[in-house]
Each structure stands twice: as C-alpha cells, then as structure tokens.
Amino acid sequence: MAVKKRTKDLTFWQKIYLPEIAKGLALTFKNMVKPKYTIEYPEDKFIPPPSYRGRPVLVMEADGEERCVACGLCARVCPPLAIEVQASETEKEKERYPVKFEINMLRCIFCGFCEEVCPEEAIVMSKDYELAFTSREEAIYGKDKLLTPIDQLNDRIEFLRKYK
Amino acid sequence: MNIWEIIVITLIKILIVFTLLLLTVSYLVYFERKISAWAQNRIGPNRTGWKGALQPFADVGKLLLKEDIVPVNASKVVHTLAPVIALFVAFTTFAVIPIGPDIKLFGYNIQLVAADVNIGILYVLALTSLGVYAITFAGWSSGSKYSLLGGIRSSAQMISYEISMGFSVAGVLLLAGSLRPYDIVYSQSGWLWNAVIQPIGFITFFVSAFAETNRLPFDLPEAEPELVGGYHTEYSSMKFASFFLAEYANMIISGALIVTLYLGGWHFPWLESFGLAPWLVVAIQILTFIFKLAFILFFFMWVRWSIPRFRYDQLMNLGWKVMFPLSLLNLVWVAIVVMYIKP
C-alpha cells in the first residue's frame, strides 16, 4: 500500500513528540502566570467604549427638555416595532414634542437604526447594558426612564458626529 | 505489639489515609478548575468561600441533591456495582504506598503506610487492573451505545498500556530486588532515583500512568465531543460523583506510585548530612513526599490543559509500537546496569 506523502513531513524531533510537548507545556505555563482578562462583573463593571450600542435613550437638554420632535421616523424604521411615539404641539420653537414615547425593551434588538435615522440627534444608544425586568409591563420604558441628561451622552454624540 | 494494638493502629491509619484522600480529591477537582482557568487566562471559581475554597463542598452538595437516574435499559445491579468497584479500587490501592520512614510515637514504632506487604507492587498492579472492570461494567450496563463505546475503548486502552506499565515496573523491581515499596524507596537513596538511572522506563511509566488514569491526552473513554461523556453518560447524582472521585483518586495513586518508584519516594538528597534533629528529618521527608506528589499532580493537570486528545489508532500505535518496545529496551538496560555497573 502506497503511503501518501504529506506536503510537510515531520522531522525526527517532531516525531518523538517529547520536545513538542515540552513546547506546548511551556506555552500554557506562560499563560498561567499572565494577567487575567476576566472582569469580576458585579464588583467591577465593564465600561464600554463610545462605539458600544447599549439601550437607546432620549437626549435631554440642559433645560430639561427633550430634543425629540416626534417625527416618528425612529418608530417607522425600527425593525421589531419596539418604539411607539405620540406627537403633540407645543408653543416652543420646535413646535412638536412627544407626549408619549415608549420603547419596549423586550423587543429592541439594539440595532441602532433609530439613532441613525433621527434627524434631531434626539435618540442615541447609551452604555447601559444592565437590563433586567420581573414582568413584561416593566420592560416597556416610558419617557421617565428614557430621558437622559445630555452630559452623560457626550461620548456617544461625539462618536456619532465623527463617524455617522 | 500485640494483635489488638496492631489492629487499632492500622484502623487509625486507614481512617487518616481515607480522610486525607477524600479531602485531597475534592481539592484536586478545585485545582483542576483553577489550573484550567489559569491556562486560559481566566480566574476560575472564586465565589464560594475564600477564593472559591468551599467550591468542592458545594459541588458535592449539589451532586447529592440530584436525582439518581437509572436508564430503563440498564442492567440495574451492574449499573450500581460499577461505581462501587471504581471507588473500591481507587481507595484500596493507596494502602501500600509509604509516605515516609518509620516514626516513633508513644513508644510504638509506626510505619507510615497502612499495610507494609512484601508484594506491595503486585498488589497495586492487580488492583489497578481491576479498575478496568468498573469502567467496562459501567459502559456495558448503561444500555447506551455511547457508554458501551466508552467502555470498550477504555478496556482496550487499559489493557494495552498495562503491558508497558508492567514492563517499566519490572525495571524498577530488577534494580531494587524486591516487590516491597519500602525496599524500592530505600534503593533510591541520595540522587540514585530511578528516574535518573532509567529515564526511558520513567517516561514509559509516566505515559502509561496517564493512559491508565484516563487523563488527557488519553481520555478517549470519556471523550466528550464524540462520546458525550463515554462510560458515565448514563450516570447521575452520587454514582456519577463516585466515578469522578475515583478518577481523581486514581490520579493521586498514580502520582504516588511515580514518586515511590521513580522519584525516590520521600528521599531528600543528602538530608542526613545536614545533621538535623531526627524528628525534623522525618518531617522534612514526609513534606518532600507530599511536595513531589503535588508537583506530579500539577503536572497531570498542566498536561491536560496543554495537549489535545489522541486519535484512537494513534493511541494504539503509541501503546503497542512505541511504548511496549521502549519498556522492553528499558528492561534490557536495567539488566545491564545490574550486571555490570552496579557493584
């Protein structure tokens, strides 16, 4: 029976395994004494970079007003239909505001389309990834939970201006 | 010493050995997880107790509370018997392994071994071969094809490697001229360790020990990807834990055997020439034994997390075409040493 020749034959030293095994052991030992990558979660938290897409939030200006003009584009683009907006009129310059703005966090897939489509830079992805609920009702975030002061979102807004 | 004293002392020794073995086994599981974590740049269990030190007990508690499932197709008696055999073999083998020289306590001359029998090594070999039954029975009685394959692989593997193991041991016996573990240890005093005199035998024994304990790279009987756990697929609860315990106890025994046969047992080179107090000498010797054993155990784990599993045909090739001739070669070498070099 003809033995098929391999493209790369092992040398004698590789064939007797032992030196190669020693090399392998040395490698794993090196890794054993290396610093660890693990983040011990509840105590140390992972702080994501600005490019991270956490839960979407509404931007709140310094005067406590939302930027949103209730155009409904985000609700239109949202693939899993997680957003519900109800518009109303206001005396202010921007003329419209959302009376009701809800994101169902059980539906949201963190795609970031809402953020991308928003003409007012009013909805952005935050760094918050800790989402836990005890009921379905609780998972529907209203304006009270969505509005976030702008100074907490500066990283992300800067990132968007640079790359969007 | 009259007969009652001997019985009481032996029972105490058995109790101590048994407790120590159980404790060590549980912590071996813990260290295995830790070392695997370190090798993969992780931290490992660190929540239960100080740095996860209570993890083994939590694990045992969990296993005890699990439902004990016996498959419908299983042969009930054998299915129950298999883990019992595994545990029995694992714990009785340690009886003949000496961990230090004689000590004098309360006017008694106590040997640091549960049973000082003059056929000690034969006893070990006989019992470890019995271990095959545990795995084969477990595989066969489970009524599952994966278990059966695991059992078959295990018996084939153990029988193949037992041969090279036996021949390697023969080299040691030839040099020591005795089957008694004590004599073997005394024959390697100073730096005359068997690992130095017969390195090939040391390597073949070491590799066979890996194969006998079903540790990676020879863990084909329980290969997870293809056999979903092998012979203990159908075991749950404490029966599964028994196999687990047995596996780690076997590891300790192989380690202790390697230390006794090849690494000079409790010998610390030139310790006698330091002129220390006798009790200190004994203490250092026992610590030496424990240290050597710990190193071997660490090595077992280290290898497990470094080397991939062999393929079945590679395993058989290695066993019959490499290990077996090498161990024979070693035997010839030892014979030459005994004839011409050793006075």
Ligand code: SF4
């Ligand atoms: S968040 Fe933006 S896109 Fe959505 S309704 Fe408000 S302004 Fe329009």
Ligand code: SF4
């Ligand atoms: S991130 Fe995507 S899924 Fe979530 S609300 Fe925005 S558009 Fe909808």
